[in-house]
Amino acid sequence: MSTESTSADLTRSSRGQATKERLYQMLLFGCAALTVFVTAGIIVTLSLDAAAFFEDVSISSFLTGTEWESSHGQFGVWPLVTGTLTVTAVSAMVAIPIGTAAAVYLSEYASERMRAVLKPALEILAGIPTVVYGYLALVYLTPWLQAIGLDLTLFNTLSASIMVGIMIIPMVSSLSEDAMSAVPDDLRQAGYGLGATKFEVSTGIVIPAAISGIFASYILALSRAIGETMIVVMAMGMQARMFDPTDPFGHLFQSGETMTSAMVHAVTSDATGGTPEFYSMFAIGLTLFAITFAMNLLSNRITARYEEEYE
Incomplete structure (x- = not known):
């Protein structure tokens, strides 16, 4: 009887394998280091050019001023910040309820066939160019809102905010649905075993268990809304206005300006390089980056605080 082993030799050369692993490690480290390098480069570039702006405009007047009129030497950033936050807040009122409800339906109610149709259809919204959203807000949404009785100007904050909210719905719904789908079915079955309805399981078990991922989707979607440019440029206008808490609807019904649209205005204006008006876009960009x-x-x-770990 032969004593030779008939099993396949599944071992590899340890020397060659170690070399490959080092190459893989170096490649992956290079990719990770590139992202850090790009981020650091953006910070350094913005900081250097913003420093040139702050040589002519004091930091205190920039951060506390309530008037922004770059062509007249007024560089108070608060009207731009409040305009940006207004758009973000209104868009959140649109995207968070609709996106969360869509995520609950896709995760808990929709069949596999329905989910295969609806989820890609929702995500198509994320692929539409933002200039198209801006055109729709200006040409269709604003006239419709005027037709139902709202006293809106042609360029207004409300239309831009609603359209930004529609744009970020796919981010809220997709990320929230992924977080809900990751909740173990054992928790759902335990709820059903105690006599809970599907709605009670969805709202009382699944959403609390996935709350960290849901909140993360909200923050990421709102970060996207803060950085939106084309929609607010086309539908909101470029007239910086300080938010008046005594007349919030008046602010919504009039034109305004966000931080991103102010940067576009600085680039497309007649301001030449080396002037405070030109360098203001770097100061705004640094502020927007910090936010x-x-x-x-x-x-x-x-x-990290609310993440659930399941075994």
Whole structure:
């Protein structure tokens, strides 16, 4: 009887394998380092050019001023910040309820066949160019809102905010649905076993269990809304207005300006390089970067704080 083994030799050369693993490690490290390098490069570039702006305009007047008229030397950023936050808040009122409800339906109610149709259809919204959303807001949404009795100007904050909210619905619904689908079925079955209805299981078990992912989707979607440019440029206008808490609807019904549209205005205006008006876009960009960075940091903190671990 032969004593030779008939099993296949599944071992590899340890030396060759170690070389490949080092190459893979170097390649992956390079990709990770590239993302950090790009982020650091953006911060350094914005900071250097913003420093040139702050040589002519004091930081205190920039951060506390309530008038923005770059052509007249007024560089108070608060009208731009309040315009940006107004658009973000109204878009959140549109996207969060609709997106969350769509995510609950896709995760808990829709059949596999229906989910295969509806989820890609929702995600198509994310692929539509934002200039198309801006055109729809200006040509169709604003006249429709005027027809139902709202006293809107041609360029107004409300139309732009609603359209930004529609644009970020796919981000809320898709990420929230992924978080809900990751909840183990054992939790659902336990709820059904105790006599809970599907709605009670959805709202009382699934949503609380997936709350970290749902909140993360909200923060990421709102970060996207803050950085939106074309919709607000086309539908909102470029007239910076300070938010008046005593007349919030008046602010919504009139034109306004966000931080991103102010940057576009600085680039497309007649301002030449080296002037405070030109360098103002870097100061605005640095402020916008700080806001979005803080929101993403908040998202990470919320995710880590409320993340559920299942075995």
